[in-house]
Amino acid sequence: MALKRIRFLPSTYFSGGSRRRLATHAPTPDKDCRVLTPPYPTLLAKLAHVQKEYLGSRPLSLAEKILYSHLDDPEKSLNGLGSDGKGRVRGERYLQLKPARVAMQDASAQLQFMTCGLPTSAVPTSIHCDHLIQANVGAEADLKRSIESNREVFDFLESAARKYGIEFWGPGSGIIHQIVLENYASPGMLMLGTDSHTPNAGGLGCLAIGVGGADAVDAMTHTPWELKAPSIVGIHLTGKMSGWTTPKDLILHIAGKLTVRGGTGRVLEYFGPGVHDQSCTGLATISNMGAEVGATTSAFPYTAKMGAYLRATGRSPVADAADWAARQGFLAADEGVEYDEVIEVNLSELEPTINGPFTPDLSTPLSKFAQFVATNGWKNEVSAGLIGSCTNSSYEDMSRVTSIAQQAKSAGLKTKVPFLCTPGSEQIRATIERDGFTEALEDVGAVVLANACGPCIGQWNRAEKKGEENAILTSFNRNFKGRNDANSKTMNFLASPEIVTAMAFSGQLTFNPVTDSLIGADGKPFKFAPPRGNMLPSNGFTPGNQSLTPSPSPLAVPETEVAISPTSTRLEVLAPFPSHFKPGGSLELPPLKVLMRVRGKCTTDHISAAGPWLKYKGHLTNISENTLFTATNDEGGEVNVAFDYTKDGEKITGTIPEVAKRFKSRGEPWALVVDQNYGEGSAREHAAMQPRFLGCGLIIARSFARIHETNLKKQGILPLWFLNKDDYAMISSGDVVETVGLEDVINGSSDATVRLKVTRPGGEIVWVETRHTMSADQLRWLRSGSALNYIKELAAST
Numbered sequence: 001m002a003l004k005r006i007r008f009l010p011s012t013y014f015s016g017g018s019r020r021r022l023a024t025h026a027p028t029p030d031k032d033c034r035v036l037t038p039p040y041p042t043l044l045a046k047l048a049h050v051q052k053e054y055l056g057s058r059p060l061s062l063a064e065k066i067l068y069s070h071l072d073d074p075e076k077s078l079n080g081l082g083s084d085g086k087g088r089v090r091g092e093r094y095l096q097l098k099p100a101r102v103a104m105q106d107a108s109a110q111l112q113f114m115t116c117g118l119p120t121s122a123v124p125t126s127i128h129c130d131h132l133i134q135a136n137v138g139a140e141a142d143l144k145r146s147i148e149s150n151r152e153v154f155d156f157l158e159s160a161a162r163k164y165g166i167e168f169w170g171p172g173s174g175i176i177h178q179i180v181l182e183n184y185a186s187p188g189m190l191m192l193g194t195d196s197h198t199p200n201a202g203g204l205g206c207l208a209i210g211v212g213g214a215d216a217v218d219a220m221t222h223t224p225w226e227l228k229a230p231s232i233v234g235i236h237l238t239g240k241m242s243g244w245t246t247p248k249d250l251i252l253h254i255a256g257k258l259t260v261r262g263g264t265g266r267v268l269e270y271f272g273p274g275v276h277d278q279s280c281t282g283l284a285t286i287s288n289m290g291a292e293v294g295a296t297t298s299a300f301p302y303t304a305k306m307g308a309y310l311r312a313t314g315r316s317p318v319a320d321a322a323d324w325a326a327r328q329g330f331l332a333a334d335e336g337v338e339y340d341e342v343i344e345v346n347l348s349e350l351e352p353t354i355n356g357p358f359t360p361d362l363s364t365p366l367s368k369f370a371q372f373v374a375t376n377g378w379k380n381e382v383s384a385g386l387i388g389s390c391t392n393s394s395y396e397d398m399s400r401v402t403s404i405a406q407q408a409k410s411a412g413l414k415t416k417v418p419f420l421c422t423p424g425s426e427q428i429r430a431t432i433e434r435d436g437f438t439e440a441l442e443d444v445g446a447v448v449l450a451n452a453c454g455p456c457i458g459q460w461n462r463a464e465k466k467g468e469e470n471a472i473l474t475s476f477n478r479n480f481k482g483r484n485d486a487n488s489k490t491m492n493f494l495a496s497p498e499i500v501t502a503m504a505f506s507g508q509l510t511f512n513p514v515t516d517s518l519i520g521a522d523g524k525p526f527k528f529a530p531p532r533g534n535m536l537p538s539n540g541f542t543p544g545n546q547s548l549t550p551s552p553s554p555l556a557v558p559e560t561e562v563a564i565s566p567t568s569t570r571l572e573v574l575a576p577f578p579s580h581f582k583p584g585g586s587l588e589l590p591p592l593k594v595l596m597r598v599r600g601k602c603t604t605d606h607i608s609a610a611g612p613w614l615k616y617k618g619h620l621t622n623i624s625e626n627t628l629f630t631a632t633n634d635e636g637g638e639v640n641v642a643f644d645y646t647k648d649g650e651k652i653t654g655t656i657p658e659v660a661k662r663f664k665s666r667g668e669p670w671a672l673v674v675d676q677n678y679g680e681g682s683a684r685e686h687a688a689m690q691p692r693f694l695g696c697g698l699i700i701a702r703s704f705a706r707i708h709e710t711n712l713k714k715q716g717i718l719p720l721w722f723l724n725k726d727d728y729a730m731i732s733s734g735d736v737v738e739t740v741g742l743e744d745v746i747n748g749s750s751d752a753t754v755r756l757k758v759t760r761p762g763g764e765i766v767w768v769e770t771r772h773t774m775s776a777d778q779l780r781w782l783r784s785g786s787a788l789n790y791i792k793e794l795a796a797s798t
């Protein structure tokens with residue numbers, strides 16, 4: 001008998017007045033740590049085996065230790081290396097890994113997992129409802145409205161979680177990365193999350209990697225998950241931070257140095273005395289934003305402060321086990337390890353930093369920011385300050401921000417502009433409320449939003465400044481055009497929560513709280529003292545509304561009905577993508593017509609916009625209506641314009657999704673030509689699924705961002721890199737592209753390359769040389785039409 005589906009809505013959640021005040025503040029209970037503690041002896045034994053058989057005595061980085069101890073069958077990944085340790089792994093070998101945990105945000109991998117027909121997830125898994133809560137007036141009303149308007153999706157996610165034995169964190173429980181840090185991350189563990197900021201769990205010494213949903217499905221189905229062994233950049237931290245400088249400033253500074261492409265294919269591994277001074281949550285901020293430089297992830301050695309955080313969050317047994325593993329040398333790099341590059345940062349010299357607008361790597365030290373604003377001729381005006389998000393909503397952040405608010409209050413000041421605060425989790429919300437921070441912030445004008453992503457991902461019903469150029473300051477991690485309020489003229493400057501808060505009291509973009517004064521209510525100059533705070537609450541954390549915490553390791557309830565209405569506009573069963581190849585036919589792609597040449601920055605936000613569109617994440621047909629619609633066409637420079645050509649060569653202009661749909665309706669597969677770092681930003685898998693759904697088979701780029709490139713491969717799109725970047729301009733819309741050599745590559749010929757035969761509308765033919773990055777398995781996905789098709793074929797043949 002099918003179980004009745006549960007309608008999700010924790011009614012107790014809404015009791016109370018305009019400010020939720022809980023009557024009691026019970027301490028956060030101890031967790032059952034049996035599943036949460038990594039099997040350190042097993043991991044160490046695997047590592048010892050790998051070293052003995054394949055690596056010799058070469059000193060290892062921390063990231064390598066964690067990766068190698070999670071290898072599936074070491075022979076498959078490292079064969080031929082030799083026990084003398086000769087032979088390069090980094091940047092060359094594909095590692096077949098067994099991640100220990102998966103976290104999914106909203107509707108991400110569930111639909112794909114469902115099509116595999118397995119009864120339960122192979123590894124502990126959690127679902128987090130955080131991206132769909134729209135910020136409007138404040139936590140309570142916003143949450144209530146968002147639960148109503150997204151009920152169908154939340155019901156779907158809750159029932160999928162129940163069916164497959166997945167821990168379900170419903171709306172209001174918090175943001176995926178904060179919850180993972182508070183509950184699941186542990187030192188030395190390898191985990192995946194369907195979100196690019198999954199590396200946030202690095203704050204606890206976990207090697208946490210952001211992936212698309214199809215990669216998560218690998219881990220959930222016990223299929224080895226493949227990663228090209230990253231190269232390792234060492235970041236050596238010396239000196240001490242002081243005053244206004246925070247971990248956020250460190251990563252803003254590093255983003256400026258490395259740029260949005262500098263981390264691609266690399267792990268950023270921090271070492272040196274400066275690591276041990278940072279709080280666990282401060283390290284989480286740093287690793288969270290490693291995503292902004294495209295890093296695979298960031299790694300930190302185990303520190304005493306990580307142990308303290310584990311104990312404060314009810315995980316003493318995990319801390320004890322990690323203390324032991326650290327004594328065995330597992331949780332830090334070996335002495336004498338060679339990094340591929342070393343970046344030196346003296347924390348004593350670091351100053352508060354502001355990055356933006358429109359890209360997270362445009363980095364300006366605070367002392368030079370006023371000049372930067374003047375040079376650009378921007379209005380000296382901040383129009384809103386936003387703090388929180390998964391990047392910066394720790395207890396420490398909130399306590400330091402509160403110290404600024406309290407100073408302002410005693411000077412009789414209130415924030416001059418809307419000041420919005422997003423707690424990262426229910427535990428943080430409840431703890432900062434208990435400790436009086438919420439009241440202190442509200443007293444000076446803050447609006448506390450629901451524990452969710454909210455304005456960070458465009459879920460911000462912002463009434464002011466529509467269509468107007470304006471500047472906001474946020475403690476978020478991304479600042480692409482239109483991301484927060486759908487206004488492409490809103491400039492989002494990223495800074496520490498402390499700087500955002502101080503500037504919200506000034507309302508001026510050129511205000512420097514380190515040196516400048518404001519005028520207090522008494523008419524006298526008032527200058528902020530540097531913020532102060534506590535890493536952890538002295539009275540412990542309080543969990544808040546415990547009905548939002550799922551019971552640990554739930555058993556799968558296979559008879560649960562996961563209903564998807566055929567008339568739903570929000571959810572749609574996924575139909576497999578057909579293979580590009582005919583059975584027994586050629587293994588070259590069919591001829592593909594070029595849809596457009598995309599100019600410049602094209603992030604996953606450009607390919608599949610967020611905000612209101614997120615509600616269609618479970619419905620591929622509907623969400624595909626936004627495909628590439630903020631991308632710029634290099635032929636003419638217009639946004640959301642593509643061309644179709646009649647047989648007589650007449651040019652018909654349409655929006656990008658319109659023209660793509662026309663190609664699809666004519667059964668014409670198509671290709672895209674794109675610029676540098678295509679698919680930068682998020683793990684948003686739709687940015688790969690939508691083009692594939694509309695008929696895309698090939699994307700040729702000057703370069704790709706890592707997660708997106710893998711997502712394309714998973715969905716059966718071939719990503720190729722121009723060997724000569726200038727060839728980008730040689731291919732135009734309407735040209736027909738044919739692959740030559742793909743068949744040899746698929747057949748395993750080791751030195752084969754893929755060339756492109758480009759036939760222009762007039763019949764002229766040009767050749768373009770490319771480079772591919774496809775592993776043997778990835779070629780199998782391409783052949784099958786998608787990785788999921790391949791997993792199903794494998795399952796059917798065994």
Ligand code: MIC
Binds near residue numbers: 195196210478610685
């Ligand atoms: C983001 O910060 O861009 C997101 C929204 O969290 C994305 C996830 C998504 O787009 O589904 C991410 O970081 O991967």
Ligand code: SF4
Binds near residue numbers: 175
């Ligand atoms: Fe949510 Fe923003 Fe964090 Fe992405 S970056 S998970 S949207 S809070």
